[in-house]
Amino acid sequence: MSSAEQVGGAVAALEADLRGLWADPPNLPPRWFYDERGSLLFDEITRLPEYYPTRCEAEILCTEATGIVGDASTLVELGSGTSEKTRVLLDVLARRSGGASTSPGGALYVPVDISEEMLLASARAVDAEYPGVRVEPVVGDFTALAGSLPGTPGERLVLFLGGTLGNFTEAEREGFWRMLRGVMDAGDRMAVGFDLVKDPARLEAAYDDAAGVTAEFDLNVLDVIGRTVAVRGLDRADFRHESVWNADESRIEMWLRAVRDVRLEFPTLGRELTLAAGEGIRTEIARKFTPDELTAELSGHGFAGRAVWTDAAGDFGLLLAEAG
Numbered sequence: 001m002s003s004a005e006q007v008g009g010a011v012a013a014l015e016a017d018l019r020g021l022w023a024d025p026p027n028l029p030p031r032w033f034y035d036e037r038g039s040l041l042f043d044e045i046t047r048l049p050e051y052y053p054t055r056c057e058a059e060i061l062c063t064e065a066t067g068i069v070g071d072a073s074t075l076v077e078l079g080s081g082t083s084e085k086t087r088v089l090l091d092v093l094a095r096r097s098g099g100a101s102t103s104p105g106g107a108l109y110v111p112v113d114i115s116e117e118m119l120l121a122s123a124r125a126v127d128a129e130y131p132g133v134r135v136e137p138v139v140g141d142f143t144a145l146a147g148s149l150p151g152t153p154g155e156r157l158v159l160f161l162g163g164t165l166g167n168f169t170e171a172e173r174e175g176f177w178r179m180l181r182g183v184m185d186a187g188d189r190m191a192v193g194f195d196l197v198k199d200p201a202r203l204e205a206a207y208d209d210a211a212g213v214t215a216e217f218d219l220n221v222l223d224v225i226g227r228t229v230a231v232r233g234l235d236r237a238d239f240r241h242e243s244v245w246n247a248d249e250s251r252i253e254m255w256l257r258a259v260r261d262v263r264l265e266f267p268t269l270g271r272e273l274t275l276a277a278g279e280g281i282r283t284e285i286a287r288k289f290t291p292d293e294l295t296a297e298l299s300g301h302g303f304a305g306r307a308v309w310t311d312a313a314g315d316f317g318l319l320l321a322e323a324g
């Protein structure tokens, strides 16, 4: 695909997603956060004192790496980002493969991400670090996988880390499990990182840090919109970032609230959006789970739970399940 076609594809995809601005409440899917700058900001978020999920998940991965990888020969990582935490799993895979990267049955790592620059740079780094592992990055949408996954049936491990699962609505999550079961074979396994329900004050702080990095990450989506589609009246100074715990839905919500009356015109869509001061756009949800509800949900989609681990403090979980 030429870069002009890719740009055209992004415009059409964003214009389609912008329809959410006229829903109740106005909302956007989180994938538009992750242009190159957004990906770098997210990487910065993972190191903030308030943002515990990355450190907790890394602790679980370090402690349980051998059991998680098991006898998998292929790791397919959805929303791989920097692939930083994955390295402890790649260590196990590389040790076991004994440097056989060129044989068809050798160890394979397939990072999948929509953020192309971050994905390709991270894949290059992994490729250089792990000569025994073949690395085949895929730029794409992890909600739209089709066919069957790369690698030998029954020997694949799908990784979905970082609590990214929590960004789906309930209906999107159902659709995601259905799609995933369709592209996996019996005996393939997956490891899913999920954030646990906890004190709302800690949750809200994790998504609204004192240094303002998450606010910048949130506001960056306005820059992505302004750069990608035709829009008049868009000024990021008209918005402020907010993170709120929604107890009924068991989720954190990130919002961009209008600080004054705002009128945005989208000439190619033939529509305008008006927001009164205080009204907002919901830009992300981050659902929090209990291990039992997630295990039960997966069993309804043809995945048998094999293990659930949490970090020592009990803040974050990792569920290992097998496709039946």
Ligand SMILES: C[S@@+](CC[C@H](N)C(=O)[O-])C[C@H]1O[C@@H](n2cnc3c(N)ncnc32)[C@H](O)[C@@H]1O
Pocket: 030, 031, 034, 039, 042, 046, 054, 078, 079, 080, 081, 082, 083, 085, 112, 113, 114, 115, 140, 141, 142, 143, 161, 162, 163, 164
């Ligand atoms: C919350 S970050 C997690 C990154 C990494 N897995 C971690 O644990 O630190 C979400 C990642 O998923 C990617 N992403 C978001 N929506 C996506 C989509 N629909 N398809 C593919 N990648 C997506 C983003 O670019 C980003 O790298």
